[in-house]
Amino acid sequence: xNPRNILLFAFVAALIVIEGMTASWNTALGILNMGLIxxxxxxxxxxxxxxxxxxxxxxxxxVALGGLAPVLVATPPVTEVWTGGGAYRLILGLLFGVAVIAxxxxxxxxxxxxxxxxxxxxxxxxxxxxxxAVFDPAVEVxxxxxxxxxxxxxxxxxxxxxxxxVGGILAAGAAWVIGKTALGLRSDYLAIATLGIGEIxxxxxxxxxxxxRGVKNVISIPRPVPYEVDLQADPGFVEWAAGFGVDPVxxxxxxxxxxxxxLFTVVLLALIWAxxxxxxxxxxxxxxxxxxxxxxxxxxxxxxxxxxLQVFILGSAVCGLAGAMIVxxxxxxxxxxxxxxxxxxxxxxxxxVGGSGNNWGAVLxxxxxxxxxxxxxxxxxxxxxxxxxxxxxxxxxxxxxxxAAHMRLLTMGLVLLLVLRFxxxxxxxxx
Amino acid sequence: xxxLNAIVALLNFVVIPATSYGAQLALGALGVTLIYGILRFSxxxxxxxxxxxxxxxxxxxxxxxxxxxxxxxxxTALLALPFGIxxxxxxxxxTDRAVYRFYRRQKAAPVILVIVSMGVMFIMNGVTRFIIxxxxxxxxxxxxxxxxxxxxKAATGLAEGxxxxxxxxxxxxxxxxxxxxxxxxxxxxxxxKSMRAYSDNEDLALLSGINPERVVxxxxxxxxxxxxIAGTLYGLDKSFKAFNYFQLLLPIFASAIVGxxxxxxxxxxxxxxxxxxxxxxxxxxxKVATYVLPESLAPDGLAQLxxxxxxxxxxxAILIVVLLFKPTGLFKGKSV
Numbered sequence: 001x002n003p004r005n006i007l008l009f010a011f012v013a014a015l016i017v018i019e020g021m022t023a024s025w026n027t028a029l030g031i032l033n034m035g036l037i038x039x040x041x042x043x044x045x046x047x048x049x050x051x052x053x054x055x056x057x058x059x060x061x062x063v064a065l066g067g068l069a070p071v072l073v074a075t076p077p078v079t080e081v082w083t084g085g086g087a088y089r090l091i092l093g094l095l096f097g098v099a100v101i102a103x104x105x106x107x108x109x110x111x112x113x114x115x116x117x118x119x120x121x122x123x124x125x126x127x128x129x130x131x132x133a134v135f136d137p138a139v140e141v142x143x144x145x146x147x148x149x150x151x152x153x154x155x156x157x158x159x160x161x162x163x164x165x166v167g168g169i170l171a172a173g174a175a176w177v178i179g180k181t182a183l184g185l186r187s188d189y190l191a192i193a194t195l196g197i198g199e200i201x202x203x204x205x206x207x208x209x210x211x212x213r214g215v216k217n218v219i220s221i222p223r224p225v226p227y228e229v230d231l232q233a234d235p236g237f238v239e240w241a242a243g244f245g246v247d248p249v250x251x252x253x254x255x256x257x258x259x260x261x262x263l264f265t266v267v268l269l270a271l272i273w274a275x276x277x278x279x280x281x282x283x284x285x286x287x288x289x290x291x292x293x294x295x296x297x298x299x300x301x302x303x304x305x306x307x308x309l310q311v312f313i314l315g316s317a318v319c320g321l322a323g324a325m326i327v328x329x330x331x332x333x334x335x336x337x338x339x340x341x342x343x344x345x346x347x348x349x350x351x352x353v354g355g356s357g358n359n360w361g362a363v364l365x366x367x368x369x370x371x372x373x374x375x376x377x378x379x380x381x382x383x384x385x386x387x388x389x390x391x392x393x394x395x396x397x398x399x400x401x402x403x404a405a406h407m408r409l410l411t412m413g414l415v416l417l418l419v420l421r422f423x424x425x426x427x428x429x430x431x
Numbered sequence: 432x433x434x435l436n437a438i439v440a441l442l443n444f445v446v447i448p449a450t451s452y453g454a455q456l457a458l459g460a461l462g463v464t465l466i467y468g469i470l471r472f473s474x475x476x477x478x479x480x481x482x483x484x485x486x487x488x489x490x491x492x493x494x495x496x497x498x499x500x501x502x503x504x505x506x507t508a509l510l511a512l513p514f515g516i517x518x519x520x521x522x523x524x525x526t527d528r529a530v531y532r533f534y535r536r537q538k539a540a541p542v543i544l545v546i547v548s549m550g551v552m553f554i555m556n557g558v559t560r561f562i563i564x565x566x567x568x569x570x571x572x573x574x575x576x577x578x579x580x581x582x583x584k585a586a587t588g589l590a591e592g593x594x595x596x597x598x599x600x601x602x603x604x605x606x607x608x609x610x611x612x613x614x615x616x617x618x619x620x621x622x623x624k625s626m627r628a629y630s631d632n633e634d635l636a637l638l639s640g641i642n643p644e645r646v647v648x649x650x651x652x653x654x655x656x657x658x659x660i661a662g663t664l665y666g667l668d669k670s671f672k673a674f675n676y677f678q679l680l681l682p683i684f685a686s687a688i689v690g691x692x693x694x695x696x697x698x699x700x701x702x703x704x705x706x707x708x709x710x711x712x713x714x715x716x717x718k719v720a721t722y723v724l725p726e727s728l729a730p731d732g733l734a735q736l737x738x739x740x741x742x743x744x745x746x747x748a749i750l751i752v753v754l755l756f757k758p759t760g761l762f763k764g765k766s767v
Contacts, residue, residue: 187541188472188542188545189754191473192681192688193751195681196746197747206740207741345552345553352546402564406557409557409560410553410557413550413553420543420546420547420550
């Protein structure tokens, strides 16, 4: 860390502090918390792009998949559908589906020529219909149970912090499937394949009610920190808050946010430490060598595709972890909100603006771009008010005012292009 | 009689919608594949170029409607199309000058250009939303149906109606004309030949005196034209919504890759393959099956392979299969 970088971080910290002083500490801490998570996301994408030059356009899918983990791990199980047997049958159906695919892969390796094509078709088509025969009735049973509150299989009722690594594992699994297919081909193909998996993961999460209630959302996911109402009811806390001269309601929301911030900071610091160690180890040097010249690295006996797969899985796992953290912070899962522009492209802007290949750069980009993302909309509104202040009331004025909401996309695209053009190494360049 | 009914139902719910959707995808994929062939990167902004072009066409259509200009039974948007193409081409050429040219001169890696195109996509998306908003817009006017379901039933006495919307017919006819013109241009004209030469071997083309900037400019204009036409046809057929065009990116890329990136013929084949698979997998086959199969075999459920929400999964699955078994695509695209 040289003085310039410290100054950059201080600048971002100052932005958040100013937000706290001028607006409210609640919004400032809100920005800080999502900034911490964004920094983790950016670290994950930086592993893929910065270390290895892999272009992942499906970040949103990995984030969403990670978000599934708190629901599956921390919410209490819906015991009725388990004792009724519907859920067991459903799991059996899923296992059967996996078995069919595994069999197809095995056959694909063993057989050759026309035999292979016939066997694959028989296994896949027959397997698909058998899978539907087992799976569909089970889904109906599960989804029929109290659709207004449940209609899903519930979770395991374990502590929610356990869901964070599980989110990472889920995302890593999806990354493995994609990486196996698309890595080793030309770089654009990985981009398009990840774009696809992103859309599909979100489609699954929106439509499979048995999994996490689909667009009906899962609310009140258990939290790792105390609830505001409990704090406000605690006389000790009220007294403690009064000592600062703050009313208990504000104090409780701020304390909860600070607790979250503490948890996230621990994760972020651990990840930065691990990524710095990895980047400066022989492994990190090998990754960069592969990125800079694949042919030379291959000639030195490095298995390029395997290393790419490894780093792709690692990066996606970090994205999944961040996804689980977002859901924990909101304590709800709303699949409808997973927008690729917000969760994929914004993260890319963070990495590129911050400085691809540099972990500190990615972290800085995460904080800075998240701050801008939050602030550009009110700024856009103010700008539009200013532009339209001289105009007569009418269709044009109201159209311009409504359009201010889209300023975000424009600004982010512009920032990305400008940085790529004039400072392609980002704010904190790779050493 | 039952067999006839089954055929009519099949035509009505599968063949006609899939053909017009396939034509739209093919036009979109042609643009992607041309840019890939000449500029050598996957243009992520193509979906939003389509959205921008359609937005322009809609604006001109509204202006024409306000002036009382109509095309009779055909949608006014057809008349607005040339203006939309011109505006889109201007935007795309401006983007090339301001953004892409710098990286081309630098001989940047394709993946950098892909990221740049992502930035362009952001901006175009913002501009489109800025201009026309995010709401769903229907802008088809003129005759709604070429063949009306009710009339068809009355005329033939069949239980199944056949509806052939004029927008669907228009899509197919326009696509045929555009594709014919494009192939004539690529194969017969001097500029088209120089484009193909540049795509096949850049250095050799430069040596023989082909002006690369001109080739690139012509490519962008054609791509803008294709994108605007594809977007307008899609908007006429379904409706215009900026976000839907972003989501079209996946099937369009899948079409281009299935056919082989860089191969125009492949893009068309890929477009229809993706469209027919998407519709085939998500259509509830119960109706057709009930007509064809004996009563004892008739399905209980909808006989739908996948819910329509998963139509993207179909193009994705095809994409994965092609990447696994034939990464150069069906028509031997440019590279692995």
